[in-house]
Each structure stands twice: as structure tokens, then as C-alpha cells.
Amino acid sequence: MAVPDETRVYQPREAQKTILYQVVNEYLPKFIEQAEAGTYNVPAFVRGELEAFLACGDPSRGFTHLKCPRCGHDRALPFS
Numbered sequence: 001m002a003v004p005d006e007t008r009v010y011q012p013r014e015a016q017k018t019i020l021y022q023v024v025n026e027y028l029p030k031f032i033e034q035a036e037a038g039t040y041n042v043p044a045f046v047r048g049e050l051e052a053f054l055a056c057g058d059p060s061r062g063f064t065h066l067k068c069p070r071c072g073h074d075r076a077l078p079f080s
Contacts, residue, residue, distance in 0.1 A: 013080075015057045025054055056080050 015021050028050055035042050055061045059078040067074035 013057060021054070024050055028054070 032042050057078045057080055062079045063076045066077055
């Protein structure tokens with residue numbers, strides 16, 4: 001059954017609470033350090049993607065301000 005539009009409420013994703021985020025956040029620096037201390041180099045695109053994953057949805061890394069012209073409700077929406 002479809003939910004009427006007026007009852008839908010935007011629920012921002014909380015990526016920082018997921019297991020994947022927590023593992024990448026905790027172990028990425030050590031992984032890169034150990035890989036580069038040995039004979040392996042982490043490809044720049046891999047490092048970039050993992051760092052971008054950690055930045056996704058983090059308001060300290062950028063957001064936009066949205067305001068409804070009808071009712072005046074506003075919110076900050078982090079970039080993803």
C-alpha cells in the first residue's frame with residue numbers, strides 16, 4: 001500500500017552509525033600506513049573513494065540550506 005505524500009517525513013541517513021563506516025573510519029589510516037610501509041601502494045582511486053565514503057553526509061564537510069517557500073520550514077542537508 002502506498003503512503004500518502006503528506007505523511008512522509010525525510011529521515012536523514014546516519015552513515016556514521018553503520019558497521020561499515022566504523023570499520024573504515026577506524027582502520028583506513030592504519031591500513032594505508034602499513035600498506036605503504038611494505039611493498040604495496042594503495043591506488044589513489046581506492047584511497048579517494050574510501051575517504052569520500054567517510055565524508056559522505058558529514059555536515060562539517062559541506063551542506064546546503066533548504067527552506068520551503070510555502071511554510072518557511074528549513075533544514076541543513078549534508079552533501080552526499
